Amino acid sequence: MSAPEARRVPFGTHPSGTHQHSAAGGEQRIAAAFGKPGRRAALMPYLMGGFPDLDRSRGIGEAYADGGADLVELGVPYSDPLADGPVIQAAGTRALRSGATLDGVLGVCEALAPRLPVVLMVYANVVYARGVQAFTAALRDAGASGLIVPDLPLEEAPLVLEACDASGLALVPLVAPTSPDERMGRIGARARGFLYTVSVTGTTGERVALEDAFGPIVTRAKAHTHVPVALGFGIATPEQARAAADAGADGVIVGSRLVRAAAEHADDPAGAVRDIVAGLAAGLHA
Amino acid sequence: MSAIEHRFGPYGGQYVPETLMPALAELELAWAGALADPAWTAELAELLRDFAGRPSTLYRARRLSDHAGRPIFLKREDLNHTGSHKINNALGQALLARRMGKTRIIAETGAGQHGVATATACALLGLECIVYMGVEDTRRQMPNVQRMELLGARVSSVEAGSGTLKDATSEAIRDWVTNVGDTHYIIGSVVGPAPYPALVRELQRVIGDEARAQLLEREGRLPDRVVACVGGGSNAMGIFAAFVDDPDVQLIGVEAAGEGILTGRHGAPLTAGNRAGILHGSMSAIMQDADGQIVEAHSISAGLDYPGAGPEHAWLRDSGRATYVAVSDADALRAFALVTRLEGLLPALETAHAFHHVLEEPSESTMDLLCLSGRGDKDLGQVLDKLGAEEL
Numbered sequence: 305m306s307a308p309e310a311r312r313v314p315f316g317t318h319p320s321g322t323h324q325h326s327a328a329g330g331e332q333r334i335a336a337a338f339g340k341p342g343r344r345a346a347l348m349p350y351l352m353g354g355f356p357d358l359d360r361s362r363g364i365g366e367a368y369a370d371g372g373a374d375l376v377e378l379g380v381p382y383s384d385p386l387a388d389g390p391v392i393q394a395a396g397t398r399a400l401r402s403g404a405t406l407d408g409v410l411g412v413c414e415a416l417a418p419r420l421p422v423v424l425m426v427y428a429n430v431v432y433a434r435g436v437q438a439f440t441a442a443l444r445d446a447g448a449s450g451l452i453v454p455d456l457p458l459e460e461a462p463l464v465l466e467a468c469d470a471s472g473l474a475l476v477p478l479v480a481p482t483s484p485d486e487r488m489g490r491i492g493a494r495a496r497g498f499l500y501t502v503s504v505t506g507t508t509g510e511r512v513a514l515e516d517a518f519g520p521i522v523t524r525a526k527a528h529t530h531v532p533v534a535l536g537f538g539i540a541t542p543e544q545a546r547a548a549a550d551a552g553a554d555g556v557i558v559g560s561r562l563v564r565a566a567a568e569h570a571d572d573p574a575g576a577v578r579d580i581v582a583g584l585a586a587g588l589h590a
Numbered sequence: 591m592s593a594i595e596h597r598f599g600p601y602g603g604q605y606v607p608e609t610l611m612p613a614l615a616e617l618e619l620a621w622a623g624a625l626a627d628p629a630w631t632a633e634l635a636e637l638l639r640d641f642a643g644r645p646s647t648l649y650r651a652r653r654l655s656d657h658a659g660r661p662i663f664l665k666r667e668d669l670n671h672t673g674s675h676k677i678n679n680a681l682g683q684a685l686l687a688r689r690m691g692k693t694r695i696i697a698e699t700g701a702g703q704h705g706v707a708t709a710t711a712c713a714l715l716g717l718e719c720i721v722y723m724g725v726e727d728t729r730r731q732m733p734n735v736q737r738m739e740l741l742g743a744r745v746s747s748v749e750a751g752s753g754t755l756k757d758a759t760s761e762a763i764r765d766w767v768t769n770v771g772d773t774h775y776i777i778g779s780v781v782g783p784a785p786y787p788a789l790v791r792e793l794q795r796v797i798g799d800e801a802r803a804q805l806l807e808r809e810g811r812l813p814d815r816v817v818a819c820v821g822g823g824s825n826a827m828g829i830f831a832a833f834v835d836d837p838d839v840q841l842i843g844v845e846a847a848g849e850g851i852l853t854g855r856h857g858a859p860l861t862a863g864n865r866a867g868i869l870h871g872s873m874s875a876i877m878q879d880a881d882g883q884i885v886e887a888h889s890i891s892a893g894l895d896y897p898g899a900g901p902e903h904a905w906l907r908d909s910g911r912a913t914y915v916a917v918s919d920a921d922a923l924r925a926f927a928l929v930t931r932l933e934g935l936l937p938a939l940e941t942a943h944a945f946h947h948v949l950e951e952p953s954e955s956t957m958d959l960l961c962l963s964g965r966g967d968k969d970l971g972q973v974l975d976k977l978g979a980e981e982l
Contacts, residue, residue, distance in 0.1 A: 383751065383884040384760045384869070387607040387767065393750065406881045428605050429868040433882025455605045455868070480609040482770060487612070505609055506768040 329472040330449035333421045334497040337374045338532040338554050344590050345549040346374040348534060349581055350425070350559030352395040353378050353412050354404025355566065360573055361399075362412045364566055367574035369419040371581030376416060377452065377557060380409045380426040387454040389509030391560040395567060406430060410446040417447030423476060423497070425452040431464060440467040450474035450497045458491050465494065474498075481505050481521050485528065492529030498555060501525040502537045503548075509560045511538040518551035526552055542587030549588055558584060594618060594792075596784035599908060601901035604783040606763070606871045613770045618785045620690045630689065637681050641714065642671045644678075644796065648804035653932040658949050663813065664935075664962045665801040665829060674938065674964030675797060675825045676707035680776060682793035684711035687774035694718045694773040698762040700727055700755030700821065701893035701940065702734025703964050704778030709743035711776075719743040722762045726753035727892045734968050752886040755821070755896045759870050779822025780900035783871030787827075787900050794828025801959060802832040813959040815840045819944040820860065820914065821894040823903045825963035830912060840913065840955070843903060844944040846889035847916035855888040858916035860899050860907050869898040875907070890919040890976070891939035891969070915951075917943040923977055925949060926966065938964035939973065 338346045349368045354361050368376050381396035381404050388396070406426075413422045424443055431439045431453060443451060451473050456464060458477065468475040474497025479488050482505055492499055501521060504511065518535060525533045535548045536557030545556045562577050569576035596602055604614060624630040638644040647666045655662045667675035680697075687695055695717045699705030705721040712719035721738055725747045728735050738745050751757040759781075766775040780787045780794070798816075805813060816833050818826035820843040833839045845858035856862070859875040867876040869884055877885045877897035887897040906912035917925075922939060925946035929937050937945060941963045948958050966973070 384756070386760060386763050386871075387609075389764075397750070400883065427868075427882075429876075429878065429884070430882040432867060432873075433865070433878060433880070454607055455871070457604060457606065457608050457611050459611075460603055460605055478608045480607070482609050482612045484612060491608075502609060505770060507764050 331474045331497050333449045334375065334423070334474055337421050338498065340374060342590050343374065344588050345545070345553050346532070346534070346555040347372065347545070347581070347585050347588055348375040348377050348555055348557045349373050349562050350377040350379060350557060352381060352392060352399055352563050353409030354381055354399035354402065355395040355563070356398060356570060356573065357402045358404060358408045358412060362415050363574040364577050365412060365416040366419070367578040368581050369416070371578040372585030373420060373581055375421045375423060377423050377425050377559070378409065378413055378416070380406060380424065380430055382427040382430060385427060387507055389507040389560060391564050392508050395563045406434065410442060413446040413448050421449040422447065423450035423452055424448050425454065428453050428456045428460070436463055436467045440471040440473055443473060444471040448473060450476050452476045452478070452500055454478060458494070468496070476500050478502055479525055485524065488524060488528040492525070495529050495531045498532040498534045499525055499529045500557070501533050501535050501553070503535050504538050506537065508537050510540040518548050518553070522548070522551040522553050542583050545584050546587045556588065594621065594785045595788045598902045598905035601866065601874050601904045602784055602787060602872050604871060605868045605873065606783045607767055609767050610770060610783070614783055614785065616690065620686055621785060621789055624686055624689055630685065634682055634685055638678065638796065642677045642681060643669060645800045646670055648801055648808065651933050654929065654949060657932060660956055660958065662948060662958045662960060663805060664960055665797055666962055667797060667825065668937065668962050668965040672703070672707045672710050673967070674703040674707065675794060675828060675961070676704040676778060677710065678796055678828070679778065679790050679793045679824060680704065680707035680711040683774070683776040684708070684715050684717060687717065687776070688715055690774060692772060692774040694769065695776055696720045696722065696762050696765050696773055697776045697778060698722045698755065698758040699778060700724070700758065700895060701891065701938065702727070702731040702738070702968060703893065703938070705743070705745070706734050706737050706741070708776050708778070709738040709741035712743065713741045720746055720765070722746050722748050722758040722765070724753040724755060724758045725749050727755065727758070730972050731892055731968055732971070754887070755892065756884065756887065763870065779824040780827045780902060781822040781870055781872065781898060787872065787902055790824055791827045791831055791902065794824050795831035797825065797828040797961060798830060798832025801829060805959060809957070811957070812836055812839050813957045814955040815842055815953070815958045817842045817844060817944050817948050817958060818961040819844045819894065819940045819963060820899055820903060821857065821896045821940060822898070823900040825961050827900060827902060829961045830906070834911060841906065841911060842947065843912055843914045844947045845899070845914060845916040846891060846894035846943060847918040848888040848890070850918060851916055856916060857887040857889040857894045857896055859897060860903055860914040861916040866904065872901045874901040875899050875904040890922060890972070891943070893938070893940040894943065915947055917946045921946045921950070923973065926973055927977060935962070936966040937962060938966045939969045940964065942966070
């Protein structure tokens with residue numbers, strides 16, 4: 305299979321042949337969030353649902369919106385998060401200990417969804433435990449726009465993709481630096497909403513000076529999909545966010561930096577993250 | 591795609607981060623290539639024979655047979671170099687890693703047996719070795735920690751979760767996600783994403799192939815039952831594999847009932863029969879709560895202290911080809927003492943679970959074959975602690 309040519313199409317329009325599903329409410333909302341004028345790339349901070357507890361995590365999400373976020377990636381805490389580094393892993397453990405449940409996190413989703421598009425990040429077993437159809441229905445009812453399942457690669461995704469399409473949710477796939485071109489093409493062709501592009505070979509977490517490495521992976525990702533490319537893993541500073549935009553990324557995902565800030569400022573986590581998000585947003589102004 | 595199975599009925603699959611998918615494809619390709627390469631298979635056969643000490647003997651337990659009232663044959667994997675069946679898989683995968691040009695090896699371990707086997711294979715082949723082990727397990731299996739370090743491995747203690755095998759495995763997978771370029775993950779059981787469950791079974795089936803031939807030659811018949819303990823289930827899958835197509839041979843896997851299935855403090859997902867789920871990259875029988883969070887297992891034996899089991903076991907259970915039962919901590923300890931006293935054999939606590947089922951549960955079987963998967967020296971401290979010298 306040959307890779308599709310790189311092409312620039314307005315977000316929210318679907319080249320024929322890659323999309324045959326009907327409901328697309330979540331996708332349209334995500335597309336709008338990526339296409340804002342005055343913004344070099346959309347800013348998507350990650351929120352650990354239920355950390356430090358459900359109430360305060362909702363407050364952190366509100367602060368993301370206040371600080372200028374365009375979308376939010378809302379994580380469901382999980383006992384064995386294989387794609388996450390120590391910061392997010394520890395926050396998830398803490399969230400579970402303080403009683404976070406899937407329904408609790410969906411409550412946070414419901415509270416945030418009127419303000420900005422919510423893309424839920426959840427490990428596959430939580431989806432299967434609820435039942436794939438029941439899960440996507442609950443997610444839709446909570447106002448979510450999309451779903452990211454980091455341990456559900458292309459080969460295992462058809463069932464969840466079908467359920468998401470039927471519920472008007474965008475199932476956002478991931479590509480990594482290790483993905484060969486041919487594979488990236490197959491993933492990119494089935495992408496909904498945006499293509500979550502992992503910037504480094506590794507788990508989530510802050511890293512020093514990896515801006516130089518953004519170019520090749522962003523270029524490859526953009527050549528293999530028709531949806532926006534959002535870069536994540538290891539992006540923590542306004543400089544790194546700007547470098548991602550310079551490399552051509554349509555969106556920037558920041559996780560561990562914000563989760564760490566929330567953990568370090570237990571007295572006022574919302575205030576701490578609001579400033580950081582505002583700084584990141586300023587870095588992405590056109 | 592090669593012929594190695596990705597699915598066993600609805601179980602198995604590859605539920606891992608995208609970063610690892612190309613490495614799994616590479617592993618599958620390398621495995622097919624290795625099997626087709628006479629030089630590679632000859633080297634593995636030579637190492638299994640001259641280094642590990644295969645074939646392991648088949649021993650008709652004298653006094654245990656009298657005790658049970660039927661002949662009980664033991665496949666003596668405890669006599670292998672490093673003291674368990676784990677060396678079969680570790681040598682095979684280490685040779686595979688070298689073939690793929692990987693210079694760094696990671697592994698998880700519970701009881702330490704797989705960690706020791708992997709550290710040994712890495713010493714032999716000159717490969718860097720890092721073993722992830724739960725902090726709780728490093729405490730109860732200290733002799734194996736010291737052995738791994740003497741062999742040149744670095745033992746990385748994992749504090750997350752319950753500090754046992756599940757957490758060590760999650761941490762090993764995270765390491766692999768980060769270092770997949772130069773690193774091969776030698777998973778220790780028939781668990782994990784495809785192709786691991788089938789690959790590890792194929793490396794362990796030497797147990798069953800040997801035992802079946804040995805028994806036929808010696809007794810002219812097959813056993814009524816083949817019994818083995820199941821944590822992840824590699825020694826059981828290895829011995830079952832040779833008998834799956836013998837319909838009259840009953841296959842029995844023995845899990846850890848811990849403090850009792852009903853208490854929830856056990857390591858028996860196959861016996862408990864709850865909803866299937868995803869753990870460490872495959873769909874199988876697992877222990878989870880209503881939200882799909884993996885719950886902590888409990889067993890006195892570190893090697894069975896795992897909230898999952900290999901996907902092929904789940905399928906053998908559902909299809910009715912194999913039966914799974916569970917034995918408590920207390921019964922396993924008693925069996926450990928009994929086997930030691932009666933037969934002069936010191937079994938691993940894991941294997942003691944299987945011994946209890948064979949020796950103490952009523953059966954109409956006229957002949958049993960039990961996989962003595964490992965020796966119990968590593969468990970001495972813990973057993974003496976729990977039993978008290980007078981009971982021994």
